[in-house]
Ligand SMILES: *[C@@H]1O[C@H](CO)[C@@H](O)[C@H](O)[C@H]1NC(C)=O
Ligand SMILES: *[C@@H]1O[C@H](CO)[C@@H](O)[C@H](O)[C@H]1NC(C)=O
Ligand SMILES: *[C@@H]1O[C@H](CO)[C@@H](O)[C@H](O)[C@H]1NC(C)=O
């Protein structure tokens with residue numbers, strides 16, 4: 504829902520690791536929470552899963568796919584849909600022949616439910632992102648009214664609406680508990696510096712294993728048995744610098760205007776870094792506006808190839 508004039512990648516040598524999302528700077532969590540513990544002998548899948556840098560079930564990394572998630576946030580309507588479909592319906596298939604599937608964290612306000620239904624029908628996941636996208640940690644009404652509205656007008660079964668992302672990634676112990684109380688399967692709102700604290704998605708049975716970036720973390724428990732957290736993993740510009748892996752063009756200096764080659768370099772580095780080691784999932788969390796600007800910027804360089 505935000506538009507700006509340039510795509511900018513911050514190569515942040517002089518500022519702390521930053522992983523801005525939804526227009527605000529959020530420090531990607533990097534340190535372990537000393538108060539946390541999880542016993543894999545008692546926390547047993549699928550109901551419970553301890554955080555781990557390694558693939559589930561003791562599987563060797565070479566035996567598993569490199570999972571990637573592609574997520575879009577906010578309302579879905581005729582303004583953003585063609586931009587998104589240019590990516591998701593681009594006829595690039597997975598190796599097993601299945602088309603690319605994205606997850607849409609839909610905010611109910613300003614959404615066109617015919618468009619929501621179209622994306623669901625094409626095999627994408629529809630998840631929720633509150634009703635009005637307030638700048639405060641959401642209460643039950645914001646969470647549940649979005650589920651009701653998307654179910655009623657989009658025709659998406661409630662059993663398929665499994666995921667939630669906090670607007671502006673603003674969460675507290677209380678709002679995470681509200682997500683659990685709405686019987687959702689997972690939250691995906693906690694940003695994480697994957698190089699310092701790599702972990703696969705985990706359940707919140709024992710709380711949060713890293714020093715998360717919420718205002719009341721880690722002093723509050725965040726214990727919600729059975730609720731999964733799929734962290735938002737940051738992207739690194741190179742081994743030494745942090746990158747502002749923003750959903751939006753980055754306003755934080757020292758920013759550089761990225762061209763197609765810069766973006767490709769960053770994506771390849773982050774992909775191979777995982778692919779060559781533990782195959783930690785990789786995510787791209789974006790607003791449609793970033794793609795628009797990317798296409799315009801990429802077209803501005805000599806000899807574009809998109
Ligand atoms: C989709 O991408 C093509 C180039 O591959 C471009 O010509 C077209 O304008 C794009 N459409 C939208 C809606 O962005
Ligand atoms: C954290 O949330 C849970 C669930 O609502 C609640 O029981 C608990 O009291 C909260 N913890 C604190 C310290 O507020
Ligand atoms: C990262 O830092 C190390 C040690 O200072 C240096 O040797 C290396 O060249 C740097 N790599 C990049 C890509 O800047």
Ligand SMILES: *[C@@H]1O[C@H](CO)[C@@H](O)[C@H](O)[C@H]1NC(C)=O
Nearest residue numbers: 771772773775776777778779
């Ligand atoms: C990953 O492995 C490839 C092929 O062996 C190598 O070219 C690349 O430099 C490695 N990249 C990283 C980030 O580890």
Ligand SMILES: [Zn+2]
Nearest residue numbers: 576577670671
């Ligand atoms: Zn949002």
